[in-house]
Amino acid sequence: MTLLQYVLIVLSLLGLLNLFWQIRRGNLEWLASIKWFIAWIALLVVAIEPGVADWLANLFGTGRGADLLIYGAIVFIFLLIFKLILKLNQMDRQISQLVSYIAKHNVYLKDDSEKSDSTSQNNTVL
Amino acid sequence: MIESVLQKLLAANYFNIVVVDDCSRDQTADIVKKYPVFYLRHIINRGQGAALRTGTDFAVERAAEIIVHFDADGQMSVEDIGRFVESLNGGMDVVLGSRFLANSGELTMPWHRKLLLSGAKIFNYLVLGVNYNDPQNGFRALSRQAAQKFTWKNDRMAHCSEILRLIKINKLSYQEIPVKINYSQYSLKKGQGFKDVWKIVWDLFINKF
Numbered sequence: 001m002t003l004l005q006y007v008l009i010v011l012s013l014l015g016l017l018n019l020f021w022q023i024r025r026g027n028l029e030w031l032a033s034i035k036w037f038i039a040w041i042a043l044l045v046v047a048i049e050p051g052v053a054d055w056l057a058n059l060f061g062t063g064r065g066a067d068l069l070i071y072g073a074i075v076f077i078f079l080l081i082f083k084l085i086l087k088l089n090q091m092d093r094q095i096s097q098l099v100s101y102i103a104k105h106n107v108y109l110k111d112d113s114e115k116s117d118s119t120s121q122n123n124t125v126l
Numbered sequence: 127m128i129e130s131v132l133q134k135l136l137a138a139n140y141f142n143i144v145v146v147d148d149c150s151r152d153q154t155a156d157i158v159k160k161y162p163v164f165y166l167r168h169i170i171n172r173g174q175g176a177a178l179r180t181g182t183d184f185a186v187e188r189a190a191e192i193i194v195h196f197d198a199d200g201q202m203s204v205e206d207i208g209r210f211v212e213s214l215n216g217g218m219d220v221v222l223g224s225r226f227l228a229n230s231g232e233l234t235m236p237w238h239r240k241l242l243l244s245g246a247k248i249f250n251y252l253v254l255g256v257n258y259n260d261p262q263n264g265f266r267a268l269s270r271q272a273a274q275k276f277t278w279k280n281d282r283m284a285h286c287s288e289i290l291r292l293i294k295i296n297k298l299s300y301q302e303i304p305v306k307i308n309y310s311q312y313s314l315k316k317g318q319g320f321k322d323v324w325k326i327v328w329d330l331f332i333n334k335f
Contacts, residue, residue, distance in 0.1 A: 089332050096172045096281050100180040103146065104187070108165040 008047035015040040127312055128154060128198040132161045135196075138204045144184055145198070146177040164188075174264075175278055175285030186273050194267045199312055202265050206305045210267035219272040219298035222258065222290075223265030223305035235309060242320060246287070249327070256290045259302045272298050283322055284329035 019036050022028050028036070046053045046065070053065025062068045128145070135143055143163040147154050149171040158165045166180055178195055185193045192214050196202055206223065213221040225235060225243075243262055250261045264286065276292040278285045293300050 085332065086335050089335075092281065093279065095170070096176045096179075099168045099170055099172050100176065100183065103166040103168050103180050104184050106167070107184070108159060108167075110159060110162050 005047050005050070008043060012040050012044040012047060015043070127200045129157050131196075131198050131200050131204075132158065132163065134204045136161065138207070140204075140207065142185075142188075142190065144181045146181040148172060148174070148177040173282035175283070175288075176281040178285065179277060179281075182268065182273050183277075186270060189270075190273075191270050192267060193270070193273050195264060197264055199310075201307050201309065203306045203308070206265070206303075207267075209303055210265075213301050213303060214267055214269050217299065218301045219269050219275075220293050220300040221267040222260070222300060222302045223263045223307075224258075224260035224302040225263060225305065225307050226259050227302060227304035235307070238320075239309075242323070245323070250287055250290065254287055254291045254330075256287075256294050258290055261290060262286050263305070263307075265305050265307075272296075279333045280329050282325065282329055284326045284333070287326065287330060288333070 016037075019028075019033065019040060023033050050065065053068065057063055057065045057068040060068055062071060132143065132145075141162070143161075145158045145163050145165050147158065147165065147167040149168050155165070155167065164184070166184060168177060168180065182193055182195075192211055194207055194210055196207070202223075210221045210223075243260065246261045247258070251257045266289070272293075275296050275298065276289075278288045278292060280288045
C-alpha cells in the first residue's frame with residue numbers, strides 16, 4: 001500500500017468518527033447523514049482497494065478511476081453553482097421586496113391644499 | 127430632467143403622481159419634494175422593474191383605477207397620456223405605447239436603437255411567444271384589474287418582455303397605440319444598449335425558476 005492510501009484511510013475513518021459524533025449530538029438531518037456516510041465509506045473502500053475505482057471507471061467508459069472522479073467533480077460543481085445562482089436570485093428578490101416595503105411605508109407627500117383626493121381617476125407612476 | 131417632467135404633468139392636471147426614486151445620488155429628492163406628489167424612495171438601487179413594481183403596488187393600494195408608467199427622463203410626451211386613459215376606459219386591460227405605429231416618432235430614433243429593437247422583437251417572438259410592435263417600450267398603462275392580476279419578477283430591464291408575456295398568460299386584452307418618444311442625449315445615455323442584451327436574456331432565463 002502506498003502512503004496516500006494510508007492517509008486516505010485515516011482521513012475517512014476520522015470523517016466517519018466525526019459523522020457519528022455529529023449524528024449523536026443531533027446536528028444532522030437523516031438525509032444529510034446518509035449522504036455523508038456514503039461519501040466517507042466510498043472514500044474508505046477506494047483507499048483500501050483502488051481497483052474499485054478503475055472497475056467503476058470501466059463501467060462508465062472513462063478508462064481511469066481518477067478521470068471518473070474529475071468528471072464527477074465537474075458535474076457536481078456545475079450543479080452547485082446553478083443552485084447558488086438560484087439561491088442568490090431568490091435573495092435578490094427578497095431584498096427587492098424589503099426595499100419596496102420600506103419605500104411604501106415611508107411615503108413623503110408635500111402638504112398642499114390644492115391636491116385632489118387619491119381616489120380620483122388619473123394616477124401616474126413615474 | 128425630472129423637474130420639467132413633473133411641471134408638465136401637473137400643468138396637464140395629473141395630480142396623483144407617484145415618484146419612485148431608485149436610490150438616486152443626485153438632487154432628485156430635493157426637487158421632487160417641492161411638488162405635491164407621492165415620493166417613494168428605494169434605500170438601495172433595485173432597478174427599473176423593481177421601481178415600477180413599487181410604484182404600481184402603491185398606486186393599487188391607494189385605490190388607483192388607472193396606472194400609467196411614465197419615465198422621468200423627459201422622453202415621453204404628457205399629451206399621449208390622455209389616449210392611454212381613453213383606451214383603458216374603452217375596456218382594455220393594458221395599453222402599450224409603440225414607437226413604430228403611424229404618427230409615432232420613428233424618425234427621431236437613432237439607427238442603432240432600431241437594430242437593437244428589431245432583435246428584441248425577434249427574440250420575444252421566438253422565445254417568449256409574444257409578438258408586439260414595440261417590445262421594449264416603457265410607456266404603458268394598466269387598469270386596476272390588470273395590475274392586481276400580475277406582478278413581474280424581474281427587477282431590472284427584463285421586466286418589459288416579462289410584462290408582455292404576463293399579458294398573454296393572463297389572457298388580458300391589450301392595445302398598442304402610437305407614442306412620440308423624444309430622444310435626447312440624456313435619455314439615450316440612460317436607455318438600453320447592446321451590452322444589456324445578455325443581461326436581459328439571462329434574467330429572463332433565471333427568473334423562470
